[in-house]
Every structure is written in C-alpha cells, then in structure tokens.
Amino acid sequence: MSVNNVSVLVVESDDILRAIYSRLVAAQAKEVLTATNGHEGFQVYKAKKPDIIITDIKLPVINGIDMIKKIRHQDKNVRVIMMSAFVEVKYFIQAIETGVKGFLTKPIDSAKLSKLLMEQIYEILLERQIEEEGRKRKEAEKAREKSDYILRILSETTALFLQQGITDENINNTLKLIGKSTDASRLYIFRKHRYKKKEVVSQVYEWVADGIKSQSENTLLFNVSVDDPAFVGWVEKLSTGKIIQGDVATDFDEPQKSVLEAQDILSILVIPIFIQDDWWGFIGLDECKSVRKWSEFEINAMKLVAHNIGAAFYRKNVEYQLISLNADLENRVKERTRELEIEVAERKYAEKLLRESEEKYRLIFENANDGILLVDHKGHILMVNPRMVEVIGLIPHKVIGKPFCSFIDEAYREPTKFIINGNEKNETLNTIDVTLTQKNKQIRWLELKPTRIIWDTEPATLIFVSDITLRKTAQNELNRLNEHLENRINEEVRKVEQQQQLLIQKSKLESMGELAAGLAHEINQPLGGISMGLDNILYKLHENELSNDYLSKKVSTLFKDIERIRTIINHVRVFSRSQQNIQKEKVDFMRILDNTLSLVQQQFDNENIILSVPDNEKPVYIHANEYRIEQVLLNLLSNAKYAVNKKALTNTDASYVKRVDIRVTSDNDKLFICVEDNGIGMEIEVMNKIFDPFYSTKDSESGTGIGLSISYGIVKESNGKIYAQSVHGKGTSMFVELPLI
Numbered sequence: 001m002s003v004n005n006v007s008v009l010v011v012e013s014d015d016i017l018r019a020i021y022s023r024l025v026a027a028q029a030k031e032v033l034t035a036t037n038g039h040e041g042f043q044v045y046k047a048k049k050p051d052i053i054i055t056d057i058k059l060p061v062i063n064g065i066d067m068i069k070k071i072r073h074q075d076k077n078v079r080v081i082m083m084s085a086f087v088e089v090k091y092f093i094q095a096i097e098t099g100v101k102g103f104l105t106k107p108i109d110s111a112k113l114s115k116l117l118m119e120q121i122y123e124i125l126l127e128r129q130i131e132e133e134g135r136k137r138k139e140a141e142k143a144r145e146k147s148d149y150i151l152r153i154l155s156e157t158t159a160l161f162l163q164q165g166i167t168d169e170n171i172n173n174t175l176k177l178i179g180k181s182t183d184a185s186r187l188y189i190f191r192k193h194r195y196k197k198k199e200v201v202s203q204v205y206e207w208v209a210d211g212i213k214s215q216s217e218n219t220l221l222f223n224v225s226v227d228d229p230a231f232v233g234w235v236e237k238l239s240t241g242k243i244i245q246g247d248v249a250t251d252f253d254e255p256q257k258s259v260l261e262a263q264d265i266l267s268i269l270v271i272p273i274f275i276q277d278d279w280w281g282f283i284g285l286d287e288c289k290s291v292r293k294w295s296e297f298e299i300n301a302m303k304l305v306a307h308n309i310g311a312a313f314y315r316k317n318v319e320y321q322l323i324s325l326n327a328d329l330e331n332r333v334k335e336r337t338r339e340l341e342i343e344v345a346e347r348k349y350a351e352k353l354l355r356e357s358e359e360k361y362r363l364i365f366e367n368a369n370d371g372i373l374l375v376d377h378k379g380h381i382l383m384v385n386p387r388m389v390e391v392i393g394l395i396p397h398k399v400i401g402k403p404f405c406s407f408i409d410e411a412y413r414e415p416t417k418f419i420i421n422g423n424e425k426n427e428t429l430n431t432i433d434v435t436l437t438q439k440n441k442q443i444r445w446l447e448l449k450p451t452r453i454i455w456d457t458e459p460a461t462l463i464f465v466s467d468i469t470l471r472k473t474a475q476n477e478l479n480r481l482n483e484h485l486e487n488r489i490n491e492e493v494r495k496v497e498q499q500q501q502l503l504i505q506k507s508k509l510e511s512m513g514e515l516a517a518g519l520a521h522e523i524n525q526p527l528g529g530i531s532m533g534l535d536n537i538l539y540k541l542h543e544n545e546l547s548n549d550y551l552s553k554k555v556s557t558l559f560k561d562i563e564r565i566r567t568i569i570n571h572v573r574v575f576s577r578s579q580q581n582i583q584k585e586k587v588d589f590m591r592i593l594d595n596t597l598s599l600v601q602q603q604f605d606n607e608n609i610i611l612s613v614p615d616n617e618k619p620v621y622i623h624a625n626e627y628r629i630e631q632v633l634l635n636l637l638s639n640a641k642y643a644v645n646k647k648a649l650t651n652t653d654a655s656y657v658k659r660v661d662i663r664v665t666s667d668n669d670k671l672f673i674c675v676e677d678n679g680i681g682m683e684i685e686v687m688n689k690i691f692d693p694f695y696s697t698k699d700s701e702s703g704t705g706i707g708l709s710i711s712y713g714i715v716k717e718s719n720g721k722i723y724a725q726s727v728h729g730k731g732t733s734m735f736v737e738l739p740l741i
Helices: 015-026 038-048 064-074 089-097 110-164 168-182 232-238 256-261 296-339 345-366 386-392 410-421 469-514 516-542 548-576 589-606 626-650 707-717
Strands: 004-011 029-035 052-056 079-084 102-105 186-195 198-208 244-247 267-275 278-287 371-376 381-384 432-437 443-455 458-467 585-588 610-612 621-624 659-666 670-677 721-727 731-739
Touching: 004 015, 004 038, 004 110, 015 029, 015 110, 029 038, 038 052, 038 064, 052 064, 052 110, 064 079, 079 110, 089 102, 102 110, 110 168, 110 296, 110 469, 168 186, 168 198, 168 296, 198 278, 232 244, 232 267, 267 296, 278 296, 296 345, 296 386, 371 386, 371 443, 381 386, 386 458, 410 432, 410 443, 410 458, 443 469, 516 548, 585 589, 585 626, 589 610, 589 626, 589 659, 621 626, 621 731, 626 659, 626 670, 626 707, 626 731, 707 721
Parallel strands: 004 029, 004 052, 052 079, 079 102, 610 659
Antiparallel strands: 186 198, 186 278, 244 267, 267 278, 371 381, 371 458, 432 443, 443 458, 585 621, 659 670, 670 731, 721 731
16 A cells, blocks of 8 residues: 655654554555654654644643644644544634644544544645646746747748848847747857868858857858768758757767867757758757757747748749849840841830830739749649749749649649639639648648639639748647647636535535534533433332333433434534535425524524524425535524624623524515624625635634635525625624525
C-alpha cells in the first residue's frame, strides 16, 4: 500500500499509545513526527510544519487545547484531530472553537482514526491538485498570449514584405520584431554566395538583445566555406530542408561546439531559406542566457519567416529579370523603329499607338498585387503576370501554352475546368478556392476569380488569382484554438461544480458543529429515561416485585427512547452526508421545519431566545430536496440567533428580550416562509452584499460568508426566491418563496 506525501505530528504522553498511533499513521502518511507533551509538540510544529496534528487534550506542560491555540496564531489552516478520554460537552465545544477537523474519544477505534485521517489527507491532496492545476492554467494562458503575439508579428512582417518589398531596413525591422516576440538573444541571416571561385556563406543581417554581444564584426562568420569541417554537416542538413536545433553543450560535437561556445551560445535554432528549390541561406536564433528548448510553434513560426524571406528575395529577383527583359525589349523596339523610319506615316502612327498601349498594359499587368492569367477556351495558358509566375513557382516559358488545370491539385481540377469551359454563356462566374503544390512541395491556397472575355475574336477566360495561404492557415489555427478554448471552459465548469459541492458540504458541517450542544441534550434526555427505567427494573427485581406486565411496559418505554435516539442520529447522518446527486421530490415542508426545530430548539432555549413557530399541522408539499431546504432553514436560524445575541451584548436596555419568529403562509401556488429577528439589523450597503460568496460581517471564527450564498443557490435550484428586509438596530426579516405542488 503506498503512503501519501503528507506529514503528521502525533502528540501523546503515553508511550504505548503514541507508538500505536504512529504505526497507524505511518501506513498512510510519508512522514510521522511525535511529541510527548504540549510544549514539545509546539516546538516540533514550528520546526517541521506538519500538514496534520493528532493530539490528546490532556498533556503535560501544556494541554492539547492551549497548544493548538498557540499553533493557530501561526497557521490558522493547519488540520487538527483531537482525542480525549473526557466526554463532557465543554471539551467538545473547546475543540470545535480551536477549529479541529475531528474529535475522537478514548479508547480510540483504529478504524475511525484511520478513516478520519484518510479524509484529511484526501482534502490536502485535493487542495494541492487544485493549486497545481491553477499554476498550469496560468502557464498555458501565458504561452497562448505569447503565441498570439508571435502570430501578430508574423502577420505584420509578411504584410511589410508584400507592401514594400525586400529592403535592408525591412529585414532589420523584421529581425527586431521577431527577436523580441520570441525572447531570443540573437537573430541573424546567413546568405550563400561565391568568393574567390568558392561557394561560401556569410552573415548579412543581425539583431541582438540588450546585454548580448554582437557578432557583426566577427570575421569567422564571413566567407565560411561550405566544405569547412565545422560547417559541412550543417550544409548537408540545411540544403535538404532540415532544421538544426539543440543544446550546444550536449547536442553538438567538436569542432561545431567550440565555434558556437566562442559566441556564448547555449541553445540554437537554424532554419534553411530556399528560393524555389535552391538553398539560399539560413536564419538562426541564439539563446545566450540559459539553455532553451524551442517550442513546436516557435519552430513553425520561424519556418514561415524563412519562407517569406525566400519568397521576397525571389520576387525581387523576378522583378530584376523583368526589368532587364523589358529594357532589352525596348532597345530592340527602338532599333526596329529606326529601321522602319522610312515607312509611311500611317505605320509610324500605328506603332506609336501600339507602344503606348503596351506600356499601359505592362504597368497594370506587371504591378498587380494579384496573379493574372489568360486562358483560351480549351484551358491553355496564353499569358501570365509576374505575380502569377511567383505563385506557380516556375519561369514563364514553362507555363505558357500548358493547361492551367495541370498546375492545380487533382482534387480541384474538375471545378477549375468548369469555370473555364463549363458554361460559356455566363460572363460572370463564381469564385472558387483551390490548392496548388509548388515544385518545392509547398502547398498554396489560391482564390480564383474568373471572367469571360473575347481575346483575338475567340472566347477566353481572364482569371485573377489571390494567394490566400496565410488566411487559410490562420483560419485553421483559429478553429483549433476555439476548440481548445471550449474544452478548457468545460473543464473549468466541471471544477466549479465540484468546488460548489465542497462548499455546500462545508456549510453543512459548520451547521452541525454549531448545533452540537443541542444534539447532545436531545440524546441525553432519552438516555436519562433509559437509565432511570433500568434502575426501576433492578429495584423491582431486588424487592421481588417485578411482574411480567410491569417489565413489558418498561421495556416498551425503553425501546421508544432508543428509537428516538436512533431517529436523531440517522437524521444528522443523512443531513451531513455529501450528496453528489441531488434528488428533488415531493416533500412536506412542515416535516422539514419540524426536523430543523428538533436540531436547534434546545440551543435557543439554552441561550434564552424565544423561538416562535407556527402551529399549523396541515401538510404543505413542495418539490425540492428536503435536506437542502433544511440546510437553508438552519442557516437563516443561525444568522438570526447571532443577530439577537450580538444585540444583547451591546444593548443597555434591561427589558430587551431576544426573539426569533418563524411564519409560514401559502396561497394557491406559492409557499411563503419568513424568519424574523429583533437583533442588530443591517445597513443598506451590507444588505446588498449578503448573498455574495465569502462576504460576512462576522469575525473569521463565527462565520465564513458562504451560508447565505449557498442558501441562495439552493432556493434558486428549487425555482424559488430568497430576499431580505432589515432596519439597522431594529432587526431583520428573511423571506423565502417556494412553488407549491
């Protein structure tokens, strides 16, 4: 049997009993501490801070009650189980006042002590579990906030590349934003190029966090040969699209380890950058403050950054190529123009118009943010703009003349064919979303917006293409986060329901502790009758006057007293039981009220409080859980008793009489209950808060502030209402309305 990770202090002056209790506790708790007197027990507590204290009341030096009171000054929440050979009520009340979790009378039943100890251990472990889950929830929320921030930064940097293109300023700003969002120490980009007829890589951009040494002047990071022994392993991985990451001290061998440690790098993440299928270089993140494991989200985010940088450089290269081609074309046109200067004026005029038309078309066509392509009625590509070339990932001469559907993924080819030649009479066609897999296996989401036109006297389709990959990725991520959030909300609701059950049970136990004196009197009265009856039987037997008739009557009376005790104990046992599955049924409210009064009547009498109750014996039926309604009544009566007692302490009027009245009335479909006292009353600002959880005007030892909050929930659960009327200094009336059946 495994023991639980809790510590228990056993304080017992008797050596044999202390040894017995220690063995019993050791079967359930990991650490067992012992003390022989109250002073030693207090010293052990200060040194070890045990989770649970099991102590006798009667102890040498300092008794158990005083020891617990001293401990309470340091820790009001420590759990205490009190033991005593004394059964007087005053010891039980003193134990309750110190906030004990259990009270056992000697000789101790080992099974009861073991069960009570296990209950306390379970509550301690449950509290620890709740604290641990709260910590994990905060860590998850922090990670989510960081992920949201990184996503926003990626969106901003992507928009920056799309709107302004690739420049040194844009790249440096991008590295700064990403470095701060990922809390990296250093962020840099290396580019592959040729130096002295050799293929090398060099650091071309760098960002460093505050307090981190820059490597921009490190000559070892410029013109590094791809055949360098310290770098050749990286080249093999990066050129095939693999990433490099790890703890420098444990995941890298020499000579790589020495090179990285010389730059104060503890952990590293390197992502390759490709332009189409050609390895262009890499982007890297360094951690120089502590060893770090990069999350899957951070790795994917950096892959996206690397892809965007590669796409931006590719777009810049294509733009340079197009500019060069256009310049060459213009030169050729000029040469041809000079050769044709001798032609007629009409030809010159036509050529002028043609050049102007081509220039306007080129500006619109080549600078469009969306891809544009023209296909004939058979679906073959007639023309594409630079943006469309970038989307497809192939140079123009490998695209022109090919069927457009051949570039679309197979699952979307039939819808694409339909918009091209499915309905030739419809000039405005529906927009569709399709996927296209580039040569480097990257999947792009495209939005196709087709329009029917006539091109060179033949029907054709002009298609505007928008790259919506990021939008689709963000949408999928948002759906995943929404699903995760819904699961977390359901889990939190379940936890709140469990905590509510614990609070209800705590309120019940507090009520039972407060009613302990009254219950003792209710049980002692029939016990006295049993004792006197047995004495009379013995006397008659001694005097030889015992007849069968007399014995039968006495035994019958004794059984009635025993049945009365059994009824009281069963009622308290059922009432205080934790009821996980609340069953509502048809119950008689007057019977519930009688059961409640049987628990509190003696306590009110002992404190000289006049308790006025209705004399209606006619049943009044409601649909509710009788023990929960009883819990509401006990709470209202407890608050009323506290109010009149507090007023009696401060009232100088000798004629003041403490009084609590219970009134029960009904109409056709509602039951009205009123508990009215002539106590201290409440001010308006206090009355507006009485149903708030944990709000109380009592001191911490007299109330927790959950009674009326739980009562409010129970009444609402029974489709009823609960409210208050009060005049400060005059008294309070609590009203409960419940539907009749």
